Amino acid sequence: MLQNDPLRDHIISRFDGMSPQLQQAARYILEHPQEVALVSMRELSRNAGVQPSTMTRLAKFLDLPGYDDIRAHHAEALRFRADGFAARAMQHSENEQDMAAAQLSRRMLQGLATQIARLSEPASLERLAAAADRLAQARRVYVLGLRSCHSVAWHFHYVMALLGEKTIHLDGPADTVGDGLIRADAEDVLLAISINPYSRHSLELAQLAREKGLGIVAITDSEVSPLVGVADHAILCSTESQSFFHTLTPALAVSEVLCGLLANKDRTAALEALQRADRHLLSLNTYASAIPRRRL
Amino acid sequence: MLQNDPLRDHIISRFDGMSPQLQQAARYILEHPQEVALVSMRELSRNAGVQPSTMTRLAKFLDLPGYDDIRAHHAEALRFRADGFAARAMQHSENEQDMAAAQLSRRMLQGLATQIARLSEPASLERLAAAADRLAQARRVYVLGLRSCHSVAWHFHYVMALLGEKTIHLDGPADTVGDGLIRADAEDVLLAISINPYSRHSLELAQLAREKGLGIVAITDSEVSPLVGVADHAILCSTESQSFFHTLTPALAVSEVLCGLLANKDRTAALEALQRADRHLLSLNTYASAIPRRRL
DNA sequence: TGTCACATAAAACAAATGTTGCAAAGGTGT
DNA sequence: ACACCTTTGCAACATTTGTTTTATGTGACA
Structure with a gap:
């Protein structure tokens, strides 16, 4: 820019x-x-x-x-x-600390970009399409992501909730995470998101779902993730980052692609649902485009 | 040429x-x-x-x-x-009712990769570094992200909580979102995440924080976002996607970079804190590497 | 010289562009 | 409730666009 x-x-x-x-x-x-x-x-x-x-x-x-x-x-x-593309002068920071910071940032960002680009390999695309199909034909989709994966699970649920009532987010305080599965059965699918280190609770719930006959779609980080064994479809995304922490950005990207694919199955219905959601939020005065005056 | x-x-x-x-x-x-x-x-x-x-x-x-x-x-x-980057397919010209799933996926992913790569331009890097500095010098960081931005806010808080007690996540049921700010003052910083459409509640809280004298760092989507006006530092990330929905993947990437930069300020302390967190979670038996046997 | 094929210019054309005027809708203040 | 002002959507407007058609010119060859 x-x-x-x-x-x-x-x-x-x-x-x-x-x-x-x-x-x-x-x-x-x-x-x-x-x-x-x-x-x-x-x-x-x-x-x-x-x-x-x-x-x-x-x-x-x-x-x-x-x-x-x-x-x-x-x-x-x-x-x-x-x-003047060549003449683009990169302003260098004098501060040594800033310089190091910029380098770390760039390494992280370019690493992430590469990882996401790699998800567009044919093998991944096939897995994505298969997973989306499975999710589409489910009666209900239970979404499970604990700890670091909560962000991905929640975002998937949030977006899908705009489209309809198909998803149920398995989450809650006081150890009620799994309660949502009470009425789940073989017509439903569990979307389980978990990366290394794998939360024991997630794995237990996935196993429970399997025993109840649910289909299982997993977003995880390795071919040898424990989720791969119980899942019908697994989508793998890298979590390595140039920093101390694992990254969830590729996983979030995967989740967004799944949402996109699902919405694409019936574009007109999706559009209509989104407009409905828009109207609802509008009437609730949820959004603003400028800093609102403070209520007293 | x-x-x-x-x-x-x-x-x-x-x-x-x-x-x-x-x-x-x-x-x-x-x-x-x-x-x-x-x-x-x-x-x-x-x-x-x-x-x-x-x-x-x-x-x-x-x-x-x-x-x-x-x-x-x-x-x-x-x-x-x-x-300056490869792979750009930003046209909305695809009115084909049922686009091939693989094609849609690939376009979405490559679009995301491009957007993240673009964040590594010098201008963005500087903003990231400045924002990280400001966050580092704060006594406490209040993290605010509502609706779609919840995922980003939560993930930032989750990661930072592994490092220490510096962050407080502004969230909660029964309209208690803002309660966390009760004891906030000018020594603290608010990290506000909001994208178009901007949640009225987020803007109100940002304004309140400003009035209480907090520093404000914003992750948002445009130079004319209402957050830019109240924020001391703003980091801009694109939210456009080839699908129906806005994307939060670049925003999540930004948040992860901020975490990385903050951890990098004191690498040994970060490492130590992570090891402590590891030990704690280990003793809680939080993680597993295989599907656990079902409790009866 | 005639005529044939072709290249070019000029004009005519429908489709689109950027602009303007106007009336309905929306909001504000008295 | 009213009048007032701004904002917005719509439709008409004159231009300009890219294209096609028609006319004119040019050179080659018998």
Whole structure:
């Protein structure tokens, strides 16, 4: 992302004074600067989810004669960047500590990027597709992820809850984690997420589910993970990181892909469910786009 | 200039068989590839000194349906180069009702890999380092992430809790989310995670923290996120995905990098704390490496 | 010279683009 | 409740776009 861009700064500085629609347009432009130069205004507005006129109005709001000035500016920036690619000066931090920090960060991030990219190998893709199919045909999906894997399990459940009532998150205080399985049977599937070191509780519940006849889909970290033995489908993702800790980023990516695949099975239904959720949250006043005034 | 461009090679290989006007058009395109993507065909032809129709004829001569294919190709190449990274397929043009699962998965994963790789740009690295510094010098870190961002907040807290008692997770049932801030003051820092759409509750709590004098570090998705205004340090990560949903994978990666940086401030202390945590969990019999025999 | 094939220019065309005007909707303050 | 102002969606507008058609020119060969 480019830094010293006067128009960009101008948009940011005047952002707070914009109407919601103008903000939406501005936000899209800030986040997709290349697109501004590469596609027509109408297509841009379509992708940004606003009316074409909003783009023109945004231009006027920024004291520009018309939208073409916005485009011209971004086109110029793109020309510049494409040419002067080599001339990109990396600002070095003087601070030695910062330097080390930057290096560690970069190593971690590029490692993660590589691991996720590696998930797109054909073998993984097949496993993902198979797992998604199994989840799709289940009556209910019980989601289990304890300790570090809680984040993945919860996110999967949160997203799927937007689509419908199919998932049940196995979690709870006072050792009630497993209670959700009471009414589970062979028509259901357990999505179990666990990585090394494997939580004993997770494994016990997976085993219990197996005995109750549930199908089991696992997201785990190794071909020799104890989950592989009990699971019908296992998706493997690396958890190694350049830091002290294991990483759950690839696992989260896997979970998001599963959500995407499931939603893709019936796109219109998914869209409709999402719109319903949107309306519901809107009526609950759940979201805001600016810091709300403090209630007293 | 980029080399491996099939269309470019195609133009070159058929160049000798072209009429003079076609050659002139082709030559201009070869020498000004960016312009093809950035200006209209009529303007391009004007600059190239040929008739507009010549451009269309050139496209047909190259066995393409029309000129737009030439432009689309150059636009894609430019998108590619401007990012500096490989594998970019960010088009929403896939209206195919039932896209092949493998294809969707691959696009999602490669998109995520790209987004994470982009976080390792110098600007982001600096922000990460600054944020980590601020978190390190705080007495206590309050971690706030609601709704979809819960997964990230929780994971950060979970990892940091392995290192010590520095973090407090702002979460809880019965609308007690904010209670943790009761004893917070200017020596503390709030780590706020929120993405579009921004949860009103998160913003309110961030504002409250600000008023109590806490430092604020934000993980959010845009320069114009409402959090940017109240935060001392903001780290931006993309949330766009090729699926229906926003992605939190880059945000999780950011959080993991922050954990890594913090642990790195005092490696020996971190190592020791982790060993202590290990021993504790071991004595609790928390983990297992094989499916345990069922208790009766 | 005639005519044939082809390259080019000019004009005509439908489709799209960016812009503007207007009315409905939404919110604010009295 | 009312009037007032802003915001928004819609449709019409004149342009501009990429393409196709038509006309004009050019050179080769009998």
